[in-house]
Amino acid sequence: MDNLLLMLAPLFSSKLLLVLFFGTLFGLILGVLPGLGPTTGGALILPFTMTLDPLSAIVLLTSIYCAGTYGGAITAVLINTPGTPAAAATCLDGYPLAQKGEAGRALGMATVSSTVGGIFSVVILVFFAPILAQLAYEFGQPEYFALAIFGLTMLASIGEGSPIKNLIAGAFGILISTVGKDFMTSIDRFTFGINELTEGIGFIPVVVGLFAMSEMLTQSTLINQIFNRIALKAIKLPSKDDYKKTWKTILRSSGIGSFIGVLPAEGGTVASLIGYSEAKRFSKNPEEFGKGSIEGIAGAEAANNAATGGAMVPTLALGIPGSATTAVILTGLIIHGVRPGPDLFREQPDFLYGIFGAMLIANILFFIFGFFGAKIFARITLVPNKILWPMIFAVSVCGTYSLNQSIIDVWIMLFFGVLGFFMRRYGFSVVPVIIGLILGELVEGTLRQSLVIFDGNWLMFFTRPIALTFFILSLIALAFPLIRSRKFKKKNDKV
Amino acid sequence: MKNVQKQKRANKSLPFFFRDEFKVSLVIILISLALLITTFTFDIVPPILNRGIQPATFPKALLVLIIIMTLLIYYLATKNPWKVEKKLPRSFFLTLLSFVIFVVVSKTLDFFLAISALSIFVSYCWGEKRLFYLLLVGIIFPIIVFIFFETILGLRFPPGIITNIYYS
Numbered sequence: 001m002d003n004l005l006l007m008l009a010p011l012f013s014s015k016l017l018l019v020l021f022f023g024t025l026f027g028l029i030l031g032v033l034p035g036l037g038p039t040t041g042g043a044l045i046l047p048f049t050m051t052l053d054p055l056s057a058i059v060l061l062t063s064i065y066c067a068g069t070y071g072g073a074i075t076a077v078l079i080n081t082p083g084t085p086a087a088a089a090t091c092l093d094g095y096p097l098a099q100k101g102e103a104g105r106a107l108g109m110a111t112v113s114s115t116v117g118g119i120f121s122v123v124i125l126v127f128f129a130p131i132l133a134q135l136a137y138e139f140g141q142p143e144y145f146a147l148a149i150f151g152l153t154m155l156a157s158i159g160e161g162s163p164i165k166n167l168i169a170g171a172f173g174i175l176i177s178t179v180g181k182d183f184m185t186s187i188d189r190f191t192f193g194i195n196e197l198t199e200g201i202g203f204i205p206v207v208v209g210l211f212a213m214s215e216m217l218t219q220s221t222l223i224n225q226i227f228n229r230i231a232l233k234a235i236k237l238p239s240k241d242d243y244k245k246t247w248k249t250i251l252r253s254s255g256i257g258s259f260i261g262v263l264p265a266e267g268g269t270v271a272s273l274i275g276y277s278e279a280k281r282f283s284k285n286p287e288e289f290g291k292g293s294i295e296g297i298a299g300a301e302a303a304n305n306a307a308t309g310g311a312m313v314p315t316l317a318l319g320i321p322g323s324a325t326t327a328v329i330l331t332g333l334i335i336h337g338v339r340p341g342p343d344l345f346r347e348q349p350d351f352l353y354g355i356f357g358a359m360l361i362a363n364i365l366f367f368i369f370g371f372f373g374a375k376i377f378a379r380i381t382l383v384p385n386k387i388l389w390p391m392i393f394a395v396s397v398c399g400t401y402s403l404n405q406s407i408i409d410v411w412i413m414l415f416f417g418v419l420g421f422f423m424r425r426y427g428f429s430v431v432p433v434i435i436g437l438i439l440g441e442l443v444e445g446t447l448r449q450s451l452v453i454f455d456g457n458w459l460m461f462f463t464r465p466i467a468l469t470f471f472i473l474s475l476i477a478l479a480f481p482l483i484r485s486r487k488f489k490k491k492n493d494k495v
Numbered sequence: 496m497k498n499v500q501k502q503k504r505a506n507k508s509l510p511f512f513f514r515d516e517f518k519v520s521l522v523i524i525l526i527s528l529a530l531l532i533t534t535f536t537f538d539i540v541p542p543i544l545n546r547g548i549q550p551a552t553f554p555k556a557l558l559v560l561i562i563i564m565t566l567l568i569y570y571l572a573t574k575n576p577w578k579v580e581k582k583l584p585r586s587f588f589l590t591l592l593s594f595v596i597f598v599v600v601s602k603t604l605d606f607f608l609a610i611s612a613l614s615i616f617v618s619y620c621w622g623e624k625r626l627f628y629l630l631l632v633g634i635i636f637p638i639i640v641f642i643f644f645e646t647i648l649g650l651r652f653p654p655g656i657i658t659n660i661y662y663s
Contacts, residue, residue, distance in 0.1 A: 047648060048647070048648070050648065051647060051648065162568065164564050164567055164568050164571070165568060167564055168523070168561055168564045168565060168568070171557050171560055171561050171564070172561065174557055175530075175554060175557050175558070175561070178553060178554045178557070182550040184546065184547070184550070185540050185545075185550050187537060187538045187540065187550045188537070188538070189534075189537055189550060189551070189554060190530065190533065190554070216590065217587060217590055217591065220584075220586045220587045220589075220590035220617075220621065221583060221584055221586065221587050223584075223586050223621045223622060384623075385621065386617075386618050386621035386622050386623040386628075387618065387623065387628055387631070387632055389617065389621075390613070390614035390615075390617050390618045390632040390633070390636075391614070391632055391636050393610070393613060393614060393617070394610050394614060394636060394637045394640045395640055397597075397610055398610075398640050398641070398644045398650075401606075401650070401652070402644055402648050402650045405650065405651065405653075407601060407602075407606070407653055410601070411598060414594045414597070414598065417594070418591065418594070425580055426515060426519050426577070426580070427577070444553050447548075447553070448546075448547040448548055448553070449547070451547040451548060452546045452547045456547070
């Protein structure tokens with residue numbers, strides 16, 4: 001009961017309500033604009049959060065996360081371009097349905113299923129995060145090392161694209177985290193005599209570079225692309241018939257999305273693809289998928305929004321991000337002096353339940369904004385790239401510079417922008433780099449401290465049951481893509 | 496799907512050193528080797544002070560892992576080639592050039608001027624020819640951002656020919 005009251009606290013604070021209002025609005029705008037999204041937006045807004053108290057700052061970031069994930073659906077339905085990668089599966093049926101003159105119905109279903117998925121995942125977050133945090137009390141350095149390794153191998157297993165390329169990107173992210181003074185011995189590593197590098201490479205220049213600047217370069221290759229926009233008259237709430245058809249799909253996808261979200265991988269993107277394919281598998285009319293199936297929209301949208309709450313579970317309980325955006329939120333927590341983990345649940349329940357409550361309210365707010373304002377948000381996509389991207393560049397440069405007031409950070413951002421462009425061009429996802437960067441210190445720190453505890457004996461890792469379980473799970477995660485591709489090959493051979 | 500297979504076939508017809516998988520793998524391996532050599536220049540902690548592993552050991556292990564995995568993706572690509580990527584358009588190289596211009600101008604002249612120059616240059620190269628919009632993205636918007644960061648975050652931008660006038 002006390003916790004429920006703590007969750008409702010944001011409703012009674014005019015400041016938090018204002019932050020939620022602007023966060024949701026800003027998140028929706030970011031989600032609607034192709035190429036931007038909650039990860040880039042969160043990274044850009046991080047410097048501004050320094051003017052806020054910790055709870056308001058994290059509420060702002062989480063509301064951007066929830067609303068940004070939904071916002072991608074508006075562009076997916078109306079211009080067949082996902083506003084965020086998580087909305088890619090929504091294009092498959094959203095756009096064909098809009099072409100049939102039912103854009104309002106498609107967006108109505110996307111809005112309802114996103115809201116249900118989002119609220120479902122907050123419930124999961126409220127129940128499971130404290131349990132996971134309780135379990136984390138049993139964790140020592142070796143267990144945290146094994147857990148971080150498991151998190152990284154999951155990138156190979158369920159992340160998008162080639163598993164080995166994802167692992168290379170993850171290892172590269174960890175390598176970036178080793179730049180600067182070694183935390184145990186203060187010996188310089190990869191600083192190349194540059195003083196500014198002794199403090200290491202900051203998270204914000206890397207994130208803004210890999211997401212915003214690389215996207216700017218991608219957009220520069222698409223300046224002649226013409227979008228076929230479909231006019232939206234008004235959003236329609238789904239009919240009784242639509243609800244009958246989709247309620248099971250929405251619940252199933254909400255469960256799938258929450259589960260995928262908990263696993264450290266690409267969060268909403270993978271969740272929506274699995275949610276969509278499962279919706280097709282269980283559908284009575286699978287032939288309608290790809291031609292404007294209302295179930296397809298519900299399956300993808302419920303899953304990607306359900307991943308938001310799921311991804312917050314390991315972020316808050318263990319300090320292990322469940323997605324790229326939660327890595328930004330984790331950085332926000334650290335910047336504001338909040339250390340995620342089991343102690344946070346014991347010492348600051350008001351802070352935590354405030355975040356849970358804010359996420360719940362953000363899901364309701366984006367429903368209202370989406371329902372009444374989708375037509376206006378859709379118009380934002382009319383801003384031409386030749387105007388929009390130079391403006392984003394100005395904000396990115398000032399935002400990156402503002403954290404440490406260092407011009408080197410801006411150059412690092414540009415370097416990662418170019419690198420991110422070529423990584424994406426050749427099929428390397430940039431998300432594992434972010435996860436690797438944020439987990440890097442944990443991986444190396446826990447490994448070295450464990451070896452000190454074990455007196456240099458590596459085999460001792462396998463004498464700890466929890467660590468051993470995570471290592472076995474890591475092996476399964478590594479073997480999973482192999483098994484999956486063999487199964488796929490066999491299936492193809494049979495056909 | 497058919498298009499991807501066509502692009503893959505086109506890639507297979509190229510000599511191996513022209514294929515993307517070869518060029519990408521080579522670049523990753525060369526950079527990793529250079530960094531691996533760098534790790535041998537890291538200071539060594541004397542045994543009496545050393546707890547656990549040396550500071551160079553962890554990055555060394557990571558780099559070896561990256562090299563092994565890169566060799567593996569190259570080996571797999573010989574069986575299943577990557578698709579040929581489209582040639583990059585002129586606008587991409589101009590945008591890349593604008594990044595270089597930004598670095599040079601921000602280092603030598605002024606940070607604000609660099610943002611302004613890049614914004615106008617990119618907007619123009621991407622097809623914006625209307626003067627009002629060029630002024631909007633190149634001058635009006637950067638001024639708004641500049642003042643916003645300066646007043647809200649109390650940020651002090653690096654000295655330069657324009658920022659010096661503002662601060663004086």
